[in-house]
Amino acid sequence: MSAPPDPPRPNTAFRELRGSRSPGEFAAAVRRAAREIGEQVSCDARYVGRVESGEIRCPNYAYERVFLHLFPGRSLADLGFEPREAVRGRRARGARSSDSAPPFTSVRPPLSRTPEFPEDAVAEAVRRIRLHDDRHGADGLYADAGRTLRTARALLPEAALRPGAGADRLHSAAGELALSVGWLAHDSGRYADARSHYAEALATARLADDPALEAHAFSNAAFLARDTGRPHEAVRAAQAGRRAAAALGSDRLRSLLAAREAGGWALLGDRAAVHEALTAARDLFARGAADDGPEWMSFYGEAELTGLEAQCWAALGEYPRAAECARGAVLLQDPHFVRNTALFTAELAADLAAAGRPDEAAAAGGRALVLLDEVRSARVRALLGGAADRLRRWPGSPEVETFRTAVGLISA
Structure with a gap:
């Protein structure tokens, strides 16, 4: 049996170069430096976190060129990276790619009762959860993340005895952690748990007078309400989120909340309201800069907005239009977000099946199944199951039968 891979070592050199700037x-x-030399990289706060945590041991060639331009006179070793040959050697022996997440073991950094509030530690736990979820989905993360949340909760009474900026940051970080754990519950089909965690985060936001956390909580609550067939609640939560976000100065955040509202209106069958909300979402998205949103919004790009639009058209029964949008979402998706690529590919399969295009649906479903080797998400499996059920109308197609058999195996 081969020895397990060494755990990632934090890249302290890279962290020092970041200095006082936020991720x-x-x-x-980094993106500005890329444009200066004609490169295109989709660097965001999560990518920076992955580098600093040691998860990315050596950047790909595009990032290498950008980093060497950004820090002239320094080598990759000076930036804290390992030689590409060493990374490739470990990969050949079975280790994962330098740009992929390691097997998830724990989201629990040391959270102990010390004279200093451990709000950086809680924020790091949130970051690690999100990084792993982007790549691999929620299944298998929930129990461990829940233990981290319980540890963070135990610190809050002590924080209440020490009012001030540190206590406020700890409450906000704990609220973000509750949202992350709630999302894991949501994505893994534990809807009652998700609802409870989102409510906890909302209460924490109001206690800490944190409108950014409040807007995030309402966004997640609207998403959950849509997924569980409560459209009026989805609309109300999204509208409340838009009110909370009004003073935050983030057009991208307001865009996401408008798209969430559109999802609720779609379930209610109100085409005019869907059109109005989607138009607002598109206009706000175009107005906002890619980095004007909070860190948790790094998933919200053109692909996500297009995917949310696809969900609206599917809810309205316009399946060809939904399939067109879902296909666009897959093509636009950043490769880092493997779970979302699997999700939109599964939605494409379901929309094509509903539109009466069985062979195309089976082909898309097959591509999503391949991604399930890396992604563990109850939502994705449910979508593929729904697509397989719809394809029962075409029992004579070999492609359809192959897909339906494969779905049956993952559901067994």
């Missing part, structure tokens, strides 16, 4: 600010600097 989002540093990511924006």
Whole structure:
């Protein structure tokens, strides 16, 4: 049996080069440097976090050129990276790619009762959860993340005895952690748990007077309400989120909340309201800069907005239009977000099946099944199951039968 891979070592050299800039600010600097030399990289705060945590041991060639331009006179070794040959050697022996997440073991950094509030530690736990979820989905993460949340909760009474900026940051970080754990519950089909965690985050936001956390909580609550067939609640939550976000200065955040509202209107069959909300979402998205949103919104790009639009058309029964949008979402998706690529590919399969295009649906479903080797998400499996059920109307197609058999195996 081969020895397990060494755990990632934090890249302290890279972290020192970031200095006082936030991960989002540093990511924006990386993108500007890329444009200066004609490169295109989709650097965001999460990518910076993956580098600093040691998860990315050596960047790909595009990032290498950008980093060497951004830090002239320095080598990759000076930036804290390992030689590409060493990374490739470990990969050949079975280790994962330098640009992929390692097997998830724990989201629990040391959260102990010390004279200093451990709000950086809680924020790091949130970051690690999101990074792993982007790549691999929620299944298998929930129990461990829940233990981390319980540890963070135990610190809050002590924080209440020490009012001030540190206590406020700890409450906000704990609220973000509750949202992350709630999302894991949501994506893995534990809807009652998700609803409870989102409510906890909303209460924490109001206690800490944190409108950014409140807007995030309402966004997730609207998403959950749509997924569980409560359209009026989805609309109300999204509208409340838009009110909370009004003073935050983030057009991208307001765009996401408008798209969430559109999803609720779609379930209600109100085409005019869907059109109005989607138009607002598109206009706000175009107005906002890519890095003007909070860190948790790094998933929200053109692909996500197009995918949410696809969901609206599917809810309205316009399946050819939904399939067109879902296909666009797959093509636009950043490769880092493997779970979302699997999700939109599964939605494409379901929309094509509903539109009466069985062979195309089976082909898309097959591509989504391949991604399930890396992604564990109850939502994705449910979508593929729904597509397989719809394809029962075409029992004579070999492609359809192959797909339906494969779905049956993952559902067994």
